[in-house]
Amino acid sequence: RQVKMSQYCKATDPTQQDIQQMLACQVHIGTRNLNSHMSRYMWKRRADGIYLTDLHKTWQKLVLAARMIAAVENKSDVCVISSRPWGQRAVLKFAHYTGATAISGRFTPGTFTNQIQEKFMEPRLLVLTDPRTDHQALKESSYAN
Numbered sequence: 001r002q003v004k005m006s007q008y009c010k011a012t013d014p015t016q017q018d019i020q021q022m023l024a025c026q027v028h029i030g031t032r033n034l035n036s037h038m039s040r041y042m043w044k045r046r047a048d049g050i051y052l053t054d055l056h057k058t059w060q061k062l063v064l065a066a067r068m069i070a071a072v073e074n075k076s077d078v079c080v081i082s083s084r085p086w087g088q089r090a091v092l093k094f095a096h097y098t099g100a101t102a103i104s105g106r107f108t109p110g111t112f113t114n115q116i117q118e119k120f121m122e123p124r125l126l127v128l129t130d131p132r133t134d135h136q137a138l139k140e141s142s143y144a145n
Helices: 016-024 055-071 085-098 135-142
Strands: 042-045 051-053 078-082 101-104 125-128
Touching: 016 055, 051 055, 055 125, 078 085, 085 101, 125 135
Parallel strands: 078 101, 078 125
Antiparallel strands: 042 051
């Protein structure tokens, strides 16, 4: 029998209020395009062609991300990046409330690899809003030890 992460600890299960807040924020609304890698997270497709995400799987991934972020002792070692316009405000707010380092807008190549650069940093955890647009940061982080 395979144990799912939400079944491991009942305290991490979403409450009815959590699901209602996610619905109110329209977290479940996707797009008309479905990536093959995202198909396992989709619940169903509406009549107008919009895909809806499974809120329980979304909750499991949120709990997993929260556990990884909480495991980092120094919160300034967490770097959150968004070059997309609709993720920049979220990145700045997240960094403000958690003490993480935010990079919103264009990611300067060499930030993680060029030690001569003024804004050089070595984050322990990297959080991206979109791996496609933030591919430079993802590639550079793979070079770190």
